[in-house]
Amino acid sequence: MRYVGFSTGALALGDFQAALQMLAGKNCSAVELSALRQEELGPLVAQLDHLDLSNFRYVSFHAPSAIEPVFEADVLRLLEQVALREWPIIVHPDAMSHPREWARLGQHLCIENMDKRKPIGQTASDLDCIFETLPNAFFCFDIGHARQVDPTMSEASAILQSFRDRIRQLHVSEVNTQSKHDCLSLESIIAFQRVSHLVPVDAPIILESRVEESEINEEIQSALAALDPATQLAVAGD
Amino acid sequence: MPDAKSTASASSNLLALDPLREARQVSITVREDLDALLSTKSGKYASEDTSLVVFGSLAREEWTSKSDLDWTYLIDGGANSDHLKISQEIQKHLKEAGYVEPGPTGIFGNMAFSHDIIHQIGGQFDTNKNTTQRILLLLESSPIGRRTEAYERVIRAVINRYLEEDVHPLTRDCKSYRVPRFLLNDIVRFWRTMAVDFASKQRDRAGEGWGLRNAKLRMSRKLIFASGLLVCFSATLDTDLNGQISTDKDAIKLKLVNHIRDRVRMTPLEILAKSIELYGVPDTTGKQLFGAYAEFLDLLNDQESRNALKGLHASDSRTNATFRRVRDMSRVFENALDHIFFVNPRVAPLTRKYGVF
Numbered sequence: 397m398r399y400v401g402f403s404t405g406a407l408a409l410g411d412f413q414a415a416l417q418m419l420a421g422k423n424c425s426a427v428e429l430s431a432l433r434q435e436e437l438g439p440l441v442a443q444l445d446h447l448d449l450s451n452f453r454y455v456s457f458h459a460p461s462a463i464e465p466v467f468e469a470d471v472l473r474l475l476e477q478v479a480l481r482e483w484p485i486i487v488h489p490d491a492m493s494h495p496r497e498w499a500r501l502g503q504h505l506c507i508e509n510m511d512k513r514k515p516i517g518q519t520a521s522d523l524d525c526i527f528e529t530l531p532n533a534f535f536c537f538d539i540g541h542a543r544q545v546d547p548t549m550s551e552a553s554a555i556l557q558s559f560r561d562r563i564r565q566l567h568v569s570e571v572n573t574q575s576k577h578d579c580l581s582l583e584s585i586i587a588f589q590r591v592s593h594l595v596p597v598d599a600p601i602i603l604e605s606r607v608e609e610s611e612i613n614e615e616i617q618s619a620l621a622a623l624d625p626a627t628q629l630a631v632a633g634d
Numbered sequence: 635m636p637d638a639k640s641t642a643s644a645s646s647n648l649l650a651l652d653p654l655r656e657a658r659q660v661s662i663t664v665r666e667d668l669d670a671l672l673s674t675k676s677g678k679y680a681s682e683d684t685s686l687v688v689f690g691s692l693a694r695e696e697w698t699s700k701s702d703l704d705w706t707y708l709i710d711g712g713a714n715s716d717h718l719k720i721s722q723e724i725q726k727h728l729k730e731a732g733y734v735e736p737g738p739t740g741i742f743g744n745m746a747f748s749h750d751i752i753h754q755i756g757g758q759f760d761t762n763k764n765t766t767q768r769i770l771l772l773l774e775s776s777p778i779g780r781r782t783e784a785y786e787r788v789i790r791a792v793i794n795r796y797l798e799e800d801v802h803p804l805t806r807d808c809k810s811y812r813v814p815r816f817l818l819n820d821i822v823r824f825w826r827t828m829a830v831d832f833a834s835k836q837r838d839r840a841g842e843g844w845g846l847r848n849a850k851l852r853m854s855r856k857l858i859f860a861s862g863l864l865v866c867f868s869a870t871l872d873t874d875l876n877g878q879i880s881t882d883k884d885a886i887k888l889k890l891v892n893h894i895r896d897r898v899r900m901t902p903l904e905i906l907a908k909s910i911e912l913y914g915v916p917d918t919t920g921k922q923l924f925g926a927y928a929e930f931l932d933l934l935n936d937q938e939s940r941n942a943l944k945g946l947h948a949s950d951s952r953t954n955a956t957f958r959r960v961r962d963m964s965r966v967f968e969n970a971l972d973h974i975f976f977v978n979p980r981v982a983p984l985t986r987k988y989g990v991f
Contacts, residue, residue, distance in 0.1 A: 547712055547714050548714075548715075570681065570682075572682040573682060573683075573711075578681075578682060579678055580677070580678060581677070581678040581679070581680065581681035581682075581684075581781070582676045582677050582678055582679045582681075582720055582723070583681045583683070583684065583714070583716055583717070583720060584681070585677065586716045586719060586720070587714075587716060618677055618678075621677075
C-alpha cells in the first residue's frame with residue numbers, strides 16, 4: 397500500500413495544528429510538516445514532541461523555502477534536531493547559500509526540483525550539478541513543478557530516468573502559471589500518467605494541492621489515479 | 635422622457651413570463667447537471683488554462699426539451715496535445731448522456747483557442763467559425779463549473795481588443811462615451827453573416843431543416859443581434875457609466891471594458907429587459923416583445939411543432955400552419971424591436987447614426 401497524505405502548509409499554511417486536525421479521520425498515511433517561512437521553523441521544531449503523529453506511517457519535514465544567509469547556520473542547527481527523528485527533510489536548492497554545509501543532514505537531506513520562478517533546480521542537468529555537490533542527498537520529485545516547466549513531460553521523464561533511484565518522496569499538485577498549487581485537473585492527471593511508469597511505486601505521495609477539508613479524500617484518489625502505472629496513457633521521452 | 639408606465643418592476647415582470655421563467659430554471663439545472671456529469675466521469679475537466687463553455691439556448695437560458703448542446707473546450711494557455719484528449723472525452727460523455735450534439739459546421743463540439751479569437755478580428759484569417767465563436771462568446775456564452783479563469787480572461791481580452799482600436803472612446807466634449815464602433819461593426823457583420831449563411835445552408839443541405847433555421851433567424855438570432863447593438867449603445871446611453879468619466883486615460887478605457895463585461899454577463903433577454911426599463915420603452919412594446927418570444931420558446935418546447943418546423947421546406951412555408959404561427963409571432967417581435975430601435979427617442983438616433991451607414 398502506497399503512503400499518501402498532505403503537506404500541512406498546503407492545508408493551513410503555518411498552522412500545522414489546524415492542518416493535522418483536518419487530516420484526522422481521512423485516508424492519509426503520510427504527512428509532511430511544513431515550515432515554509434523561516435520564522436515558522438523554530439516554533440514547529442519546538443512542538444515536535446507534542447504532536448500526535450501516530451496515525452501516519454510516513455512523516456517528512458519541509459525546510460523553509462527561502463533562508464537568509466545570515467540565518468543559515470541557525471536553520472541547519474534546528475534541522476539537525478529534525479534529522480534525529482529519521483525524517484526526510486525537503487529542501488529547495490536555491491534556499492542553500494552554502495550547499496556543502498547541508499551535507500551535515502546526511503541521508504535525511506532531500507532535494508526538491510523547482511518551478512519556473514526559481515533560479516536553479518528545474519532540469520535534470522541542474523539537479524545533476526546539485527547532487528554532485530551533495531552526493532548522499534535524496535530526491536523529492538515534484539511532478540507538478542516538472543509539468544509546469546515542461547508540459548510535454550519530457551523534462552520530467554529525463555529527471556526520472558536520471559534520479560529515480562534517489563527518490564524518497566513525491567510532491568503532487570497542479571502548479572499553475574503563478575506557481576500556486578492547485579487541485580489536480582484532468583489535464584494534469586493525463587500529463588502525470590505519461591510518466592507514471594517511471595515513478596517508483598513505493599514512493600510516498602505528499603499532496604501540495606490547496607484544498608478544503610471536504611476535498612481531501614477526493615484529491616488523494618486523483619493523485620493515486622494519476623500515478624497508477626496501470627493507467628499510463630502514452631510514454632513520453634523514453 | 636421615459637414613459638411613466640415603464641418601471642423596473644415592469645421589466646422584471648417581462649422576464650417572469652411562464653415559458654421564459656421555466657426555460658431559465660431548466661437551463662440552470664442543465665448547466666449544473668453538466669458539471670456534475672463531467673466531474674463524476676472526468677474529475678476536474680477544466681483548469682487554469684481551460685474552461686468548458688456552452689453557447690446557444692443553454693447559455694441564453696432558453697433551453698427547451700430538444701435543444702442542441704453547443705459547447706467548446708476553450709483553451710487560453712500553452713499548446714498541449716492532451717487538450718484534444720480531454721475535448722474528445724467531454725464529447726464522449728455528453729453523447730453517452732444523451733445530449734443532442736451540435737450542428738455539423740464544426741463551430742461547436744470541440745476545442746477553441748484564444749489566440750485566434752482575440753487576434754484575428756477582421757482580416758483574411760478571421761474565418762466564419764472564428765467570428766462566430768468570438769461574437770457568441772460575448773453575447774451568448776456561459777462557463778460550466780468552477781474553473782472559469784480562462785473564460786473570463788478571453789472575454790476581457792476580446793473586449794479590450796475591440797476597444798484598443800477605438801482611439802477616442804469619449805465624445806469631443808468628454809461628457810459621454812462614444813458607441814464602440816469596432817465592436818458594433820463586428821456584431822452587425824455577424825448578424826449579416828448569419829443571414830447570408832442561412833441561404834448557404836439551405837443550398838448545402840438541400841433545404842433540410844429550413845423551417846427551424848428560419849424560425850431561429852427571425853427570433854433567437856435576431857435577439858442576439860438586438861442585444862449586441864444595445865450593449866454597444868449603452869456606452870453612450872448609460873448615465874451611471876457616463877457619470878464616472880475621469881481624466882485618467884487608463885481609467886476611461888477600463889471603465890468601459892468593465893461596463894461591457896457587466897452587460898454581456900447578462901443574457902440577451904435580460905439585456906432587452908434592462909434596456910426597456912432604462913430607455914423608457916412603453917410597457918405595451920415590452921409585453922409584445924417578450925410575449926412573442928415566450929410563445930416562440932413554447933413552440934420549440936413542443937415536440938410536434940419543432941418536428942414540423944424541422945421537416946419544413948421553404949416551398950411549403952406559406953401553407954404550413956406551424957410556420958404561420960412563427961411568422962405571426964416573429965412579426966410581433968420585430969414590430970417591438972422596430973419600436974425600440976426606430977421610435978424610442980434615446981435609441982433611435984443611435985440606430986440612425988450607427989445602424990446602417
